[in-house]
Amino acid sequence: MLSPYYIQLVILVGINTIMASSLNLIIGYTGQLSIGHAAFMSIGAYASALVTVHFNFPFIASLLFGALVATLFGLLIGAPTLKLKGDYLAIATLGFCEIVRIVFLNLDITGGSVGLRGIPKKTTLLTVVVAVLITIFVLNRIINSRIGRALIAIREDETAAESMGINTTYYKVICFGVGAFFGGLGGGLFAHFFRFIQPNSFGFMCSIEHLCMVVLGGMGSMWGAFIGATAITAIPELLRFLGDFADYRMVIYGAILVIMMRVRPQGIIGQRLSADQVSIGEKLFNRWAGMGTGGKRG
Amino acid sequence: MSRKSYWMIVTAAILCLAMAMVGCSPEEEAGVLKIGNVGPLTGGAANYGINVLRGIEVAVDEANASGELGDLTLKVYSEDTGGDWSKAANAFSKLIDVDKVDVIIGGVLSSESEAGGPIAKDAAIPTISPSSTSAGLTLDNPYLFRNCLSDEAQIEQMAEYAVNELGLGRFAILYTNNDYGVSLKDSFEAKAKELAKVVAIEGFMDGDENFKPQLTKIKQSNPDCLYIGGYYTEGAKIAQQAREMDLNVQILGADGLCNVALIEIGEEAVEGTYATSGFYPDDPTPAVQNFVTAYKEKHGEDPDMFAAQAYDAARIVINAIKTSGPSSEEIREGIAATWNFPGITGNTSIDEEGDTIKDVLILKVENGKFVRVR
Numbered sequence: 001m002l003s004p005y006y007i008q009l010v011i012l013v014g015i016n017t018i019m020a021s022s023l024n025l026i027i028g029y030t031g032q033l034s035i036g037h038a039a040f041m042s043i044g045a046y047a048s049a050l051v052t053v054h055f056n057f058p059f060i061a062s063l064l065f066g067a068l069v070a071t072l073f074g075l076l077i078g079a080p081t082l083k084l085k086g087d088y089l090a091i092a093t094l095g096f097c098e099i100v101r102i103v104f105l106n107l108d109i110t111g112g113s114v115g116l117r118g119i120p121k122k123t124t125l126l127t128v129v130v131a132v133l134i135t136i137f138v139l140n141r142i143i144n145s146r147i148g149r150a151l152i153a154i155r156e157d158e159t160a161a162e163s164m165g166i167n168t169t170y171y172k173v174i175c176f177g178v179g180a181f182f183g184g185l186g187g188g189l190f191a192h193f194f195r196f197i198q199p200n201s202f203g204f205m206c207s208i209e210h211l212c213m214v215v216l217g218g219m220g221s222m223w224g225a226f227i228g229a230t231a232i233t234a235i236p237e238l239l240r241f242l243g244d245f246a247d248y249r250m251v252i253y254g255a256i257l258v259i260m261m262r263v264r265p266q267g268i269i270g271q272r273l274s275a276d277q278v279s280i281g282e283k284l285f286n287r288w289a290g291m292g293t294g295g296k297r298g
Numbered sequence: 299m300s301r302k303s304y305w306m307i308v309t310a311a312i313l314c315l316a317m318a319m320v321g322c323s324p325e326e327e328a329g330v331l332k333i334g335n336v337g338p339l340t341g342g343a344a345n346y347g348i349n350v351l352r353g354i355e356v357a358v359d360e361a362n363a364s365g366e367l368g369d370l371t372l373k374v375y376s377e378d379t380g381g382d383w384s385k386a387a388n389a390f391s392k393l394i395d396v397d398k399v400d401v402i403i404g405g406v407l408s409s410e411s412e413a414g415g416p417i418a419k420d421a422a423i424p425t426i427s428p429s430s431t432s433a434g435l436t437l438d439n440p441y442l443f444r445n446c447l448s449d450e451a452q453i454e455q456m457a458e459y460a461v462n463e464l465g466l467g468r469f470a471i472l473y474t475n476n477d478y479g480v481s482l483k484d485s486f487e488a489k490a491k492e493l494a495k496v497v498a499i500e501g502f503m504d505g506d507e508n509f510k511p512q513l514t515k516i517k518q519s520n521p522d523c524l525y526i527g528g529y530y531t532e533g534a535k536i537a538q539q540a541r542e543m544d545l546n547v548q549i550l551g552a553d554g555l556c557n558v559a560l561i562e563i564g565e566e567a568v569e570g571t572y573a574t575s576g577f578y579p580d581d582p583t584p585a586v587q588n589f590v591t592a593y594k595e596k597h598g599e600d601p602d603m604f605a606a607q608a609y610d611a612a613r614i615v616i617n618a619i620k621t622s623g624p625s626s627e628e629i630r631e632g633i634a635a636t637w638n639f640p641g642i643t644g645n646t647s648i649d650e651e652g653d654t655i656k657d658v659l660i661l662k663v664e665n666g667k668f669v670r671v672r
Contacts (some may be wrong), residue, residue: 004421005395008388048506053602105475114432114476115383117412196412198477201384237388241396250340250380 007125009237011193014128015186018135020213021222024180025139027211028219028280029148030094030175031155033086033288036093037183037210039077042202044070044160044184045191046110049119052192059122059192063131066188067181073100074180075173082172085158086288095208104199115198116191123193131189135182136222143222144177151175155220155284218262218270222279227268329369331624333358333615334393334423336404336414338381346604347406350428351376352597353608354403360592361616370624372616375399379410384408390417390425399423401629403611406604408432408477415442424630426615428608431553432481436652441588443633443652445611446480447641449481450576452552452658456490459660459672460550464572465521470498470516470547472509472536473527482527482552490525497521500531508534510543517545534564541567548572556603561666571663576643577606578659578670602641610641614648 002010032231050067051057057065081092086226104110111117142148153161162168191197209232218229235256239249260268266279278286326447335354337347351374358372375397377389386405393399394417402418402425405411411430418425419441427435427444431452436442460466469490473483483499490496498519500512513536516524524540524547526533533555540549549571556575559566579590579600589609593601617639618632636648647655660672 003395005388005391008391012388065425113475113480115409115412115477118438121416190384194384194413196383196409198383198412200409200411200476201382236385237392240389240392246378247339249378 009234011123011125011128013134013230013233014125015189015193016210016213016233017132017226018182018186019187019210020217020229021139021225022179022186024214024217024219024222024225025151025211026175026179027214027284028221028224029143029155029288030151030172031158031284032082032172033090033229034093034176034179034282035090035204035207035211036095036097036100037179037230038202038204038206039093039097040070040074040180040183041101041187041190041206042100042104042197042199043073043180044187045197045202046116046187047103047184048188049116049191049197050109052122053116053119059127062192063185063188067184070184070187071177071181074183075177078176078180079169079171082169082176089113089202090288094204094207097202097204101199101203104202110199113199115196117196119191119195119197121192121195123189128189128193131185135185139178139182140222141219147174155280173297195237212257215281216257218267218279218281219284221267221269224267224269231268330371330373330525331367331401331619332397333372333374333612334390334397334402334404335374335376336379336389336393336402336410337376337406338410339376339378341381343381343407346429347378347381349602349604349664350404350406350608352426352593353601353605354612356589356593356596356601356605357609357612358615361595367616367619370619376590379405381407383407383409383413387413387417390414394418394421394423400624400626401425401615403428403608403615404428408435408481411416411435411442411444415439416443416590422630423626425634426611426633428611429604432477433485439652440634443648443654444577445614445641445646445654446607447654447656447658449478449552450485451654452576453482453485454489455616456550456552456572456574457486457493458658460548461490461524461573464523464548466548467494468519468521469494469496469523469525470500470519470521471496471525471527472502472512472516474504474529474532475501476504478529478554479527482525482554486525486527502528506532507535507540513540513543513545515654517543521547523548523550524556526551530557530560531563534560534568537564537567537571547603553603556661556668558600558668561663561668565666568663572671573661574655575603575659575661575668577601577603578661578668579606580668581642582671585640589642606643608644610643613641614639614643614646 026034027033044066047069048062051065052062077096084092105113150166154168213228213232219226236253270279301523335351337350338344339347358374379386379389405414406429408430411427420440425442429446431449433448471483473479491540498516551573553575555573614636618629622628622632644656661668662671
């Protein structure tokens with residue numbers, strides 16, 4: 001029998017798997033560098049928590065409501081910004097994330113900077129496992145469908161995809177909407193697990209943590225997002241058990257990330273593409289880095 | 299690196315971590331009472347967390363050395379949050395579940411206590427925060443206490459002092475837009491409106507360096523007093539920039555300003571500033587001086603308010619063990635029954651909501667030093 005602490009860790013791994021795999025759809029499969037995933041998480045968290053607290057929504061309904069509100073914002077923000085590419089898109093999504101955080105910081109209904117307390121605890125291990133399975137199933141179906149092939153075509157070469165008749169903006173907005181939906185779902189589970197939410201936990205660092213999960217696990221791989229979420233969630237917690245060395249746990253954690261990226265730049269599970277012998281991550285980062293400086297597209 | 303050796307390293311790393319976990323699962327030691335501590339030991343708020351832990355250590359060392367608890371030895375288990383409340387929830391769970399602590403002193407930041415409080419309540423582990431000041435924190439949670447005045451309480455006393463003793467009447471408020479600053483602003487605004495007039499309210503973001511836009515607006519409203527709802531880093535800069543702009547009004551603040559660094563950064567610009575505080579290290583009473591000496595001896599620096607409130611929180615726990623008993627439930631009852639406890643931060647009582655009742659100190663910066671005026 002697992003003790004509550006380990007159950008809590010498994011639940012957090014599950015929530016982060018939902019966050020990472022939905023971000024993976026945007027980054028790893030469609031090749032769009034979004035670093036504002038925490039915004040969708042916070043929208044989902046606040047929307048679902050507020051309807052639970054004020055309108056007594058049943059748990060499933062409030063989760064769905066949170067996810068749908070996040071989708072709405074995903075589509076709203078996606079439509080104008082997805083015309084941007086690479087690091088320009090990254091900055092735009094980062095800006096969106098900050099706007100959302102500051103709005104929640106200043107609204108009265110969200111409790112402002114004091115945070116929202118008194119959310120009933122409804123997230124259990126079972127609901128998280130079911131949510132993870134649904135997320136992975138749906139994302140897997142999307143990736144193996146016509147939409148998924150269009151998304152991968154956009155990642156491989158947007159111009160070529162467009163010349164083959166793929167409406168790239170349309171598919172990119174769809175992908176953003178789906179990513180936001182599951183991001184919002186993760187946020188709803190998060191809020192009903194901790195029973196307290198405060199805007200500061202959904203800032204830039206939270207988005208970067210999600211990005212780390214995707215990159216560390218392996219871009220464009222379903223298992224990669226799961227492994228990345230597990231590693232990033234569990235390592236800092238497991239390092240609490242180092243006894244006298246626990247003082248250095250954040251240093252060790254950072255060192256592990258640096259070493260992993262040095263040894264496995266393609267991520268733990270990431271495969272090298274047979275055609276050009278580079279991984280999806282390396283290819284995308286080369287391209288994103290090249291864009292800002294006017295370098296050649298990889 | 300070949301594929302095989304890569305997977306071997308990954309497997310070995312996972313095994314090492316798993317073994318570390320098994321190796322460290324604590325055995326039940328007889329005669330040891332475990333005190334957990336949750337706070338930011340890394341990150342931007344690390345200073346508060348470290349000082350809280352040090353204050354607890356001084357109290358625990360003292361109790362263990364004096365033998366006042368008989369055969370019982372106290373042991374401190376500390377977990378870092380990095381200042382993030384969701385990590386604080388993990389820290390609370392780990393202490394309760396894995397280390398099996400009997401009582402927790404923490405969290406340090408208000409959000410940490412908000413996230414950890416429900417977990418402690420579920421597990422029936424009494425928790426006393428030395429420094430979480432947000433309003434209403436301890437409501438509906440019989441296991442959560444605090445040993446610091448809520449923002450409301452300290453601000454009401456400051457506003458009354460400003461109007462009645464200093465004769466001020468036109469208040470301007472400049473606050474940090476975080477839980478601490480907003481809480482200060484709301485309470486001060488409410489009380490100041492009741493007693494006199496609030497002429498301007500301006501906010502700034504955590505970590506801002508330039509306050510001249512806000513100060514310009516404040517100056518136009520012609521106040522006779524500027525209340526700073528924030529910490530000393532910003533407070534010192536605000537004072538300097540206000541003086542540069544010839545805004546020579548009385549500056550007031552809360553416990554966030556009470557740090558020697560305020561004077562080191564602000565120099566003569568902060569001269570004459572009044573601030574509420576939970577602790578005055580130059581108090582000549584023996585209890586305070588003993589603490590200051592013991593703290594200096596152990597940690598090599600002067601204690602601040604966080605250390606003192608943490609020391610008192612630990613003393614309240616020790617007192618609860620003595621008067622009530624060593625089990626978690628008995629400690630909870632003991633803490634709840636605390637009345638007129640002679641702490642180094644003043645006589646402390648716990649009310650029926652788990653909140654603290656004590657007199658707030660008012661300090662003034664005079665000739666580059668904090669001096670107690672009340």
